[in-house]
Amino acid sequence: MNQEKIATKPNLKKRIGAGLIDYSLMFGMTLVMFLYFGEKTSTGYGLHGFPALANTLMWCAYMIGFELKFGGTLGNLVFDLQVISIKDSNTTSLTLGQSFKRHLLDMLDLWFFGLLGILLIKNTKYNQRLGDIWAKTIVIDSKDSTQFCKRFV
Incomplete structure (x- = not known):
């Protein structure tokens, strides 16, 4: 029977700092896409077709790709934060589905300044x-030894 022992802390300052780095990068990439590929509309500017798809793909590559490859986004890595799985399995590595789910709800988590x-x-x-x-x-x-997720079989 699998047993888990998990210890975490809020790490709020680090998580807010990481979020600011990540979403500043995402905003910057989106701004570049609008500057180079945006089309003027009656209500402002819009991205259509491939540039809109490319923007979404960049978001996926950065947010999801970095988490899968390095255990966190660039912002998380700067602040020594690591995202780990607590699903029933023998590993703490994230799956594609887990990373996608985490970031699919970012807009709700970031609502009203987070x-x-x-x-x-x-x-x-x-x-x-x-x-x-x-x-x-x-x-x-990852630098705080009092925070962990250990599994015992």
């Missing part, structure tokens, strides 16, 4: 935001 995400991080058992709860993941400080 208020929902912050409230959930401060008030859930494993300091998870909505995306983490759905994906069965946690975020730990």
Whole structure:
């Protein structure tokens, strides 16, 4: 029978800093796409066709790809944060589905300057935001030995 021992902390300052780095990069990439490929519409500018698809693919490559390859986005890595799986298995590595679920709910977690995400991080058992709860993941400080997820068989 698998048994888990999980210890986390909110790491709010680090998580907010990581989020600022990640979404500044995403905003910058999107701004470049609008500047070079945006089309003027009656309500402002829009991306259509391949540029809109490319923007979505860049988001996936950065947010999901970095997590799968390195255990976190660039922002997470700068602040020594690691995203790990707490699903029933023998590994703490993320799956594609888990990373996708985490980031699919980013807009809800970031709603009203991140208020929902912050409230959930401060008030859930494993300091998870909505995306983490759905994906069965946690975020730990990889330099803090008091934060971990260990499995015993």
